[in-house]
Amino acid sequence: MAPDHDPRFPAEGRPVDDLITALRGGRGDDADWRRGRTFSLVYNAADTELERLHEAVAAEYLQENYLNPFAFPSLLHMEREVVAMAADLLYGNPRGGKLTSGGTESLFLTVQVARDHAREVRGIAEPRVVLPATAHPAFAKACHYLDVDEIRVPVGGDGRADVAATAALVDARTALVVGSAPCYPFGVVDPIPELAALAAEHDALCHVDACLGGWLLPFLERLGEALPPWDFRVEGVTSLSADVHKYGWCFKGASLLFHRDEDELRRQYFLFDGWPGGLYGSATTAGTRPAAPIAAAWATVMHLGLDGYLRIAEQVRAVAHRFRDGIEGIEGIHVTGDPVPGVLEIAADTDPETGDAVLDIGAVGDVMDDRGWHLDRQQGGLHAILSPSHMAVAAEFLADLATAVGGHGESRGVEARYGGVG
Ligand SMILES: *Cc1c(COP(=O)(O)O)cnc(C)c1O
Numbered sequence: 141m142a143p144d145h146d147p148r149f150p151a152e153g154r155p156v157d158d159l160i161t162a163l164r165g166g167r168g169d170d171a172d173w174r175r176g177r178t179f180s181l182v183y184n185a186a187d188t189e190l191e192r193l194h195e196a197v198a199a200e201y202l203q204e205n206y207l208n209p210f211a212f213p214s215l216l217h218m219e220r221e222v223v224a225m226a227a228d229l230l231y232g233n234p235r236g237g238k239l240t241s242g243g244t245e246s247l248f249l250t251v252q253v254a255r256d257h258a259r260e261v262r263g264i265a266e267p268r269v270v271l272p273a274t275a276h277p278a279f280a281k282a283c284h285y286l287d288v289d290e291i292r293v294p295v296g297g298d299g300r301a302d303v304a305a306t307a308a309l310v311d312a313r314t315a316l317v318v319g320s321a322p323c324y325p326f327g328v329v330d331p332i333p334e335l336a337a338l339a340a341e342h343d344a345l346c347h348v349d350a351c352l353g354g355w356l357l358p359f360l361e362r363l364g365e366a367l368p369p370w371d372f373r374v375e376g377v378t379s380l381s382a383d384v385h386k387y388g389w390c391f392k393g394a395s396l397l398f399h400r401d402e403d404e405l406r407r408q409y410f411l412f413d414g415w416p417g418g419l420y421g422s423a424t425t426a427g428t429r430p431a432a433p434i435a436a437a438w439a440t441v442m443h444l445g446l447d448g449y450l451r452i453a454e455q456v457r458a459v460a461h462r463f464r465d466g467i468e469g470i471e472g473i474h475v476t477g478d479p480v481p482g483v484l485e486i487a488a489d490t491d492p493e494t495g496d497a498v499l500d501i502g503a504v505g506d507v508m509d510d511r512g513w514h515l516d517r518q519q520g521g522l523h524a525i526l527s528p529s530h531m532a533v534a535a536e537f538l539a540d541l542a543t544a545v546g547g548h549g550e551s552r553g554v555e556a557r558y559g560g561v562g
Contacts, residue, residue, distance in 0.1 A: 327483025336376030354382020
């Protein structure tokens with residue numbers, strides 16, 4: 141909404157219709173995700189029936205509060221069902237999972253549980269987390285808040301975690317080893333079995349960050365896509381996060397965190413009665429909790445079912461192939477590594493003699509911005525997360541990209557104009 145230029149507290153309230161008009165009128169500069177012009181932040185299944193369902197669910201559960209699940213048993217029931225259905229999908233423990241508000245909260249709780257496990261079970265005073273350089277910033281944030289040392293290990297030339305380099309840094313202080321499935325920057329899946337074995341050797345926990353892939357890879361696997369092992373079928377994986385509000389096609393506010401062992405789930409519970417207000421308890425970091433995302437996670441899974449998820453995953457795969465082939469067909473740029481369908485980085489080719497980039501990829505991003513495409517900037521290229529909504533614009537996008545690469549001009553700088561990573 142456009143900022144009101146009068147910063148004083150409103151002396152009189154304004155009518156509802158007036159405000160609805162003001163809200164709508166203020167959105168002119170907002171990202172136009174519905175027409176496939178954005179490549180992150182909103183995951184658009186391009187499914188009008190699903191949108192209708194989301195609107196109904198949001199209206200139904202707008203005011204409820206999941207702080208006390210026992211006051212709203214319908215929500216408790218839906219959370220249990222979502223956890224059980226996702227456990228079936230991810231080979232997880234249905235008694236070891238909870239819904240959280242998003243990937244960041246899932247990873248925050250992962251680090252907290254690992255820290256407390258290290259202290260309480262292994263007597264480690266200063267626990268460490270060892271993760272690939274490509275791991276999501278939410279880990280850095282969690283380690284910062286929770287006073288845990290974070291050790292980032294450079295990844296290999298394929299963008300995947302370097303097992304030997306990781307092994308050299310995992311030791312008796314290691315509380316947690318992390319791998320992503322896939323990582324956000326390049327969309328590649330880390331060598332999870334090797335990382336999990338490394339963690340197990342040192343009695344450390346091993347988390348798979350499948351925030352991005354947890355609701356896509358299971359369906360790509362069923363479609364016959366060759367994927368490396370990444371879920372709870374891998375021995376030594378002790379926890380896994382999967383965002384329902386990304387490729388699970390739920391609206392914002394829903395992620396899942398699973399622990400293989402219910403004892404680890406219990407470490408994230410908080411109970412307190414040292415005040416006059418009675419017993420207070422919570423299973424995640426939030427106190428008051430919006431109810432709509434919980435009901436929406438349930439309704440989305442029930443509406444789509446395996447057939448719906450397979451249909452959408454097939455569309456994601458088709459659009460990803462279309463984009464990847466188109467990008468590889470443009471001289472001077474390529475897709476980084478070998479990503480799973482859906483996520484990719486567009487990078488400049490390098491001169492084999494000098495090792496320098498043959499063109500300024502930031503300048504290409506600027507030209508794309510001018511043409512209304514909002515690709516996120518990364519250190520080494522432009523980032524895109526693809527949804528079914530991008531198929532309709534693929535030809536236009538690729539034509540604009542070819543033009544932008546052909547006339548690569550002066551860069552306006554590589555600073556992220558879209559700061560969000562999501
Ligand atoms: C999006 C993402 C996160 C963080 O999730 P939020 O829902 O944005 O808090 C963590 N890890 C990966 C791999 C992600 O893609």
